Every structure is written in C-alpha cells, then in structure tokens.
Amino acid sequence: MNALLRILSLPAQLLTKVPGLGPFMKVLSTTVGQKILMAITGLSLCGFLVAHLGGNLKLYAGEQAFNDYAHALHSLGPILAAAEVGLFATFALHIGLAISTTALSKVARRKDYAIKETKQGIFILPNGGASNWMMLTGVLILAFLVTHILDMKLKANPGVDYSVATNAEKVIDNEFHAVKAVLSTPLNAVIYITGIVALGIHLSHGVRSALQTLGINHKRWNLLLKIGGILFAWGVAAGFIGLVVWAMAYKG
C-alpha cells in the first residue's frame, strides 16, 4: 500500500524537481494547487450535469420533442465533438487529480503520523473519512459512466434491445426509443440508480468542499452553503432517477 501511494504521488513530486517551470505548473505540483484545479473541474462537471439533465428532461415532452433536441445537438457536428473532447479531458483531469491529491496527502500524513505517534499516541489516527467516501463513490460513478457511454453513445450494450429504435435500414435513428430501451432494461435500471445515488453522495460533499477550496467560506453563510450543496446534489440525482422510473413505467 505504501509503495502504491508513493508511486501515485510520484508525478506531482517529480513536477517540483523540473527546473524552470512556470508559476502555474509549480502551483500544480502542490496539494493545494491540485485541490483548486480539482474544485474547478468538479464544478465545471456540475455545470455539464445541469445541462445534461435539462436536455434529458425533454423526454417528458414526448418522442418528437426529444428527437428534435437530439437531432439539434448532433447537428452541431464539430462543435459537439470539441465539447465532448473538453468534457472527457475535464473528467480525466478531475480523476487524475483526485488520485494524486489523495496519494500526496496520505504520504504526507504517514510521515506526520510517524513523527507525532510517540508524542500523542492513539489520538493521531489517519482520518480519511470524507475523502474515502469520495474515492469510493467516484469509482462507482466512473464504472457507471463506462456503461452509460456504451449504452447511450455507442449503443453497444448487448443486454439492450435497440430494435425498437431502428429504421427500415436497421439503423438506430430514434433517440427517444433508444434511451427508453436502455433505461427500462431491469439490470440497467439497477446500474443507473446505483450510479446516480453514488453521484448524489459524491456531490453532496463535493460541491461544498469545492466552494470551500475556492475560498467561498464565511461563518454567516456556511450552513446555507452546506444545505445548498446537499439540495443541489440530491436535486440533480432525483432528476435523473425520475427519468429511470418514468422509463420503467412508460407504456407508449
């Protein structure tokens, strides 16, 4: 475990040794700098989630409205492709930084622990509470995302019957029916609800934590910010879960 943590913290530590680095890269080699970038990427991903939920809520407006929306989105062509590259790069950066900061602070804490142990004994325990939950839920969200891209983007989940969404040439051209087929497959409904609950837990700590990292932190507003973060997290999660329930119940 120790060796693994050292390996994972290596890129950031090596960064500090490179001579002539610009101030940005120097900041990035520190835990504080990495946490700031993690907060920015995390909040950007929240922006994507709101837009994504907003688009998907068009499912309630019916087949025509949703297919029109999907068609408009796809007709953006290279703009959509560039946005997708940016989105996946943001996800990758957020995940990479999560691994790096966790490893860096665990390595630092172990050194700290070794020094303080003799002074304060049992009271200095490695405390990874919230960050451990963030890692676990983060891994669940990543697993969900892999399935989700396979399901919705590549339309390549062998457990889904996409034939309800194909045209005469057997090409999938009805997004409304394709999405409904994905969400109403029982195994998928379980995977989606698990992934989305993990997302709710992740965001209910993550949003508040990101705002705090960025200095949005005042005694007077802290309780409000905490409640706001939790409401945002579970509001988004409930919005997505509602779509799964709707698809399971939809008989059209």
Ligand code: HEM
């Ligand atoms: C019931 C819930 C959801 C539905 C119905 C849904 C629907 C979709 C659809 C139809 C696509 C394909 C878009 C396209 O063809 O360009 C898609 C892509 C995607 N979804 Fe979801 N989604 C849901 C939940 C989520 C959640 C919870 C997340 C994040 C944790 C997420 C992240 C993504 C990402 C990253 C993509 C790829 C974006 C792209 O390449 O354009 N989705 N989703």
